[in-house]
Amino acid sequence: MRKTKLRKSKWLVNTVLAIICLVWFIPTLGLLISSFRPAADILQTGWWNIFPHREWMTVEDIQLPKDTDLRQPIQVNGKTFTDQQLRAGVDLDGERLIWENRRARLVNIQEKKWSVITRFTLQNYKTVLGGKSYPITMPDGSVKTERGSGMGRSFWNTVAVSVPATVIPILIASFAAYAFAWLRFPGRRTFFVVIVALLVVPLQVALIPILRDYTSLGLNGTYFGIWLAHAAFGLPLVTYFMYNSISQLPRDLFESAFMDGATNFTIFSRLILPLSVPALASISIFQFLWVWNDYLVSLIFLGSQPEVQVMSMKIANLVGSRGNDWHLLTAAAFVSMITPLAVFFALQKYFVRGLLGGSVKG
Amino acid sequence: MTAMKRNHALIALIVIMMFTMLVTSCGGQNNNQPNNQGGQGNEGTTPTTAGTFLDKANNGEYKGKKVTMFGPFTDADEVKFNESVKAFEEKTGIDIAYEGSKEFEATIAVRVGGGNAPDIADFPQPGLLKGFVKDGKAVDVKTFLTDDYLKKQYNDSWLKMATMPGKTGDVMGGIWARSSVKSLVWYNKKAFTEAGYEVPNTWDELLKLTEQIAKDGDPAWSIGIESGAATGWPATDWVEDIMLRTTTPENYDKWVAGELPFTDPIVKNAVEKMSEIWFNNEYVYGGRKSIATTPFGDSVKPLFDNPPKAWLHRMGGFITSFFPEGVTADDYDWFPLPPIEAKYGQPALISGDIYAMFNDRPEVRAVMQYFTTGDSLKTWIQSGGVTAPMNDVDLSTYPNDQERRMAEFLKTATTIRFDGSDTMPGSVGSGTFWKGMTDYVSGTVQLDKALSEIQTGWKK
Numbered sequence: 001m002r003k004t005k006l007r008k009s010k011w012l013v014n015t016v017l018a019i020i021c022l023v024w025f026i027p028t029l030g031l032l033i034s035s036f037r038p039a040a041d042i043l044q045t046g047w048w049n050i051f052p053h054r055e056w057m058t059v060e061d062i063q064l065p066k067d068t069d070l071r072q073p074i075q076v077n078g079k080t081f082t083d084q085q086l087r088a089g090v091d092l093d094g095e096r097l098i099w100e101n102r103r104a105r106l107v108n109i110q111e112k113k114w115s116v117i118t119r120f121t122l123q124n125y126k127t128v129l130g131g132k133s134y135p136i137t138m139p140d141g142s143v144k145t146e147r148g149s150g151m152g153r154s155f156w157n158t159v160a161v162s163v164p165a166t167v168i169p170i171l172i173a174s175f176a177a178y179a180f181a182w183l184r185f186p187g188r189r190t191f192f193v194v195i196v197a198l199l200v201v202p203l204q205v206a207l208i209p210i211l212r213d214y215t216s217l218g219l220n221g222t223y224f225g226i227w228l229a230h231a232a233f234g235l236p237l238v239t240y241f242m243y244n245s246i247s248q249l250p251r252d253l254f255e256s257a258f259m260d261g262a263t264n265f266t267i268f269s270r271l272i273l274p275l276s277v278p279a280l281a282s283i284s285i286f287q288f289l290w291v292w293n294d295y296l297v298s299l300i301f302l303g304s305q306p307e308v309q310v311m312s313m314k315i316a317n318l319v320g321s322r323g324n325d326w327h328l329l330t331a332a333a334f335v336s337m338i339t340p341l342a343v344f345f346a347l348q349k350y351f352v353r354g355l356l357g358g359s360v361k362g
Numbered sequence: 363m364t365a366m367k368r369n370h371a372l373i374a375l376i377v378i379m380m381f382t383m384l385v386t387s388c389g390g391q392n393n394n395q396p397n398n399q400g401g402q403g404n405e406g407t408t409p410t411t412a413g414t415f416l417d418k419a420n421n422g423e424y425k426g427k428k429v430t431m432f433g434p435f436t437d438a439d440e441v442k443f444n445e446s447v448k449a450f451e452e453k454t455g456i457d458i459a460y461e462g463s464k465e466f467e468a469t470i471a472v473r474v475g476g477g478n479a480p481d482i483a484d485f486p487q488p489g490l491l492k493g494f495v496k497d498g499k500a501v502d503v504k505t506f507l508t509d510d511y512l513k514k515q516y517n518d519s520w521l522k523m524a525t526m527p528g529k530t531g532d533v534m535g536g537i538w539a540r541s542s543v544k545s546l547v548w549y550n551k552k553a554f555t556e557a558g559y560e561v562p563n564t565w566d567e568l569l570k571l572t573e574q575i576a577k578d579g580d581p582a583w584s585i586g587i588e589s590g591a592a593t594g595w596p597a598t599d600w601v602e603d604i605m606l607r608t609t610t611p612e613n614y615d616k617w618v619a620g621e622l623p624f625t626d627p628i629v630k631n632a633v634e635k636m637s638e639i640w641f642n643n644e645y646v647y648g649g650r651k652s653i654a655t656t657p658f659g660d661s662v663k664p665l666f667d668n669p670p671k672a673w674l675h676r677m678g679g680f681i682t683s684f685f686p687e688g689v690t691a692d693d694y695d696w697f698p699l700p701p702i703e704a705k706y707g708q709p710a711l712i713s714g715d716i717y718a719m720f721n722d723r724p725e726v727r728a729v730m731q732y733f734t735t736g737d738s739l740k741t742w743i744q745s746g747g748v749t750a751p752m753n754d755v756d757l758s759t760y761p762n763d764q765e766r767r768m769a770e771f772l773k774t775a776t777t778i779r780f781d782g783s784d785t786m787p788g789s790v791g792s793g794t795f796w797k798g799m800t801d802y803v804s805g806t807v808q809l810d811k812a813l814s815e816i817q818t819g820w821k822k
Contacts, residue, residue: 040668040686040687043660043663070579101579101669102579102580103578103579103580103669104669105578105579132437132438132441134438134441134745135745136441136442136445136741136745137741137744137745137746137761138445138741138744139449139740139741139744141744146441146445148437148438196397207472207476208472208475208476210476211472211473211475211476211477211478212476212477213478214476214478215476215478216477220478299465299469300469300472300476303461303463304461304462304463305459305461311374313463313464315462317436317437317462317463317465318437318467318684319437319464320436320437320438321434321435321436321437321438321439322659322680322683322684323589323590323659324655324659324684325437325682
């Protein structure tokens with residue numbers, strides 16, 4: 001009796017999960033498919049048309065007299081229709097009448113047939129990775145083709161920003177979390193409350209004051225500046241997260257370590273760090289994703305000089321001054337997605353593997 | 363045992379990380395010159411023509427200096443800009459470091475506020491620059507360029523548009539570096555001639571042509587105003603163009619300055635004139651309902667379908683970069699949006715980029731002066747997509763007839779006015795005006811309601 005109930009609720013949870021997955025997955029799939037389609041095609045048909053589907057296909061043309069008045073009822077094959085009907089298409093037992101070209105007074109008879117779109121291209125990816133080419137007319141009249149930069153440079157820039165900006169705050173926060181959880185010092189509770197309270201302060205309010213300080217320190221547009229910024233903005237959440245994990249560790253473990261003469265640093269590096277690998281891995285993923293996808297902080301503190309420009313900014317600039325190259329966004333999105341995905345799958349096993357199980361037993 | 367080894371590896375990794383951080387952070391230092399911010403900076407220098415800063419730069423006096431620039435053009439425009447200043451950089455040894463950002467409008471205020479202003483910023487909206495000039499953040503270019511020199515380089519209307527109220531009286535907030543003509547109606551040259559249509563010279567002829575095309579079986583106009591967060595701006599351009607053709611330039615100026623309200627019959631009349639075309643489902647490709655949902659850049663494409671699905675498209679000169687691949691200068695042409703009332707002649711609506719100076723150093727002055735010369739634009743003009751605001755550009759520089767005629771059109775137009783929505787304060791020009799027009803076009807609100815909604819932007 002209980003078992004069936006349990007099974008039922010499990011079934012319900014799974015269905016809900018499946019639906020949520022589907023809702024997230026379908027647009028991503030659409031984006032992926034679109035990234036392989038020529039730009040003109042994306043404008044004409046939806047991405048789902050690459051699957052076999054039934055479509056109206058012209059089987060016959062009817063040429064109406066050239067002087068047909070479009071504002072009067074129109075005679076086609078002895079039947080009378082209005083212009084409105086012919087624009088929308090009229091169904092006649094399985095066949096459809098629709099304008100092919102109103103100007104030429106050409107009407108199509110169409111039937112539903114199976115069709116599939118097979119036009120694919122790698123051009124979007126080529127442009128995104130290799131850069132666009134721009135024809136420039138030189139003063140002497142010759143035309144030279146200037147090649148824009150691809151995403152390679154900004155990819156490495158983003159790596160150079162993200163890795164330290166993930167490691168620094170997590171390192172500091174783990175130290176802090178250990179202290180907050182297991183050390184006794186005056187003002188511990190107050191400090192901790194302040195840090196948690198900082199969680200609700202939006203980082204936007206700090207932009208201009210920090211920018212002023214950075215300007216006077218000469219930190220604008222440097223990697224060091226942006227690491228500091230990301231580390232500072234990330235610290236409250238990471239500290240809170242690490243505190244939750246570290247404070248859950250069993251006290252006996254540390255006591256026995258103390259007995260054996262371990263210092264705080266030994267305990268931290270030999271016990272805490274290995275035991276909180278799952279927590280470290282998951283907060284790393286969070287922080288890494290946040291930094292990798294960040295646009296605002298790098299826009300303000302890093303700018304878009306090519307030697308430091310990160311990928312999110314490069315992608316935004318790819319669409320061109322007036323958004324004329326929007327189709328490149330599809331491919332660019334997938335290129336920028338690869339690294340976070342790799343990081344996620346590399347660290348994912350730590351979610352599953354609970355290191356704590358059995359550790360106390362020794 | 364293995365766990366211990368892993369710990370060592372982890373610690374080693376962290377140590378290596380920290381070292382790399384230190385090393386790279388020292389290497390990544392950008393040079394940030396001290397900037398005398400606030401920027402009145404008349405350090406006793408009197409404007410002279412003999413031995414100008416540009417001459418000094420050409421003599422190599424500022425070799426090795428760096429001038430930072432920040433602006434909204436990215437991608438192709440950025441490449442064209444860099445190409446056109448290359449010769450100057452090689453000659454003078456000044457490095458013009460251009461930084462383009464899609465978020466220029468939002469970022470520039472933060473940068474100037476944070477004391478990190480670029481030496482030169484490129485404003486596509488003089489309305490945005492006005493705020494900085496008022497606070498005394500931008501340097502008055504008249505401190506180093508004489509009236510005579512400016513008059514020689516620019517027409518009066520350009521100089522007037524660059525003059526803005528500063529902290530103490532009117533100052534010249536910047537210099538015009540490039541422009542683009544907006545009052546253009548594009549068409550597919552071959553199809554247009556084959557169909558036997560003729561370029562209309564008056565508004566009535568334009569309406570007749572529209573009706574003729576509808577009778578022949580096609581919608582004449584292809585219109586789209588979708589543009590992401592900026593949806594609605596092409597509609598404001600139409601209204602501005604029609605305003606210039608149905609009322610005096612003085613009224614237009616008053617309207618842009620906020621003295622003539624949107625609810626005035628003059629403005630209402632202009633919008634109604636637009637609606638005559640826009641809301642007739644036989645005149646617009648896809649009908650009224652598709653206008654607000656079609657991206658402006660895609661809306662020009664039906665003109666070049668075979669056979670064309672639409673015939674006319676009103677848009678600025680830059681639209682050529684949206685033409686489908688393979689369309690060359692032989693395939694398209696334009697005519698000016700014709701006059702509505704003969705007494706107002708043939709006006710031209712324009713947009714352009716004004717370069718403002720935030721840090722006053724001799725080499726920045728030299729670069730600013732360089733930007734007032736046609737030389738700074740030459741390669742860009744030849745590569746297409748820009749019209750020169752300065753006088754010393756030879757018409758033969760333009761790459762094709764269409765662009766050359768744009769430059770001529772600028773010179774012969776009865777009145778030249780800057781895009782009104784770019785000149786109004788942001789809360790109206792890029793706020794309620796865009797939104798109100800979109801609401802009206804999509805049919806959510808009636809005209810009177812829309813206009814009074816737009817007007818509320820002035821109170822913000």
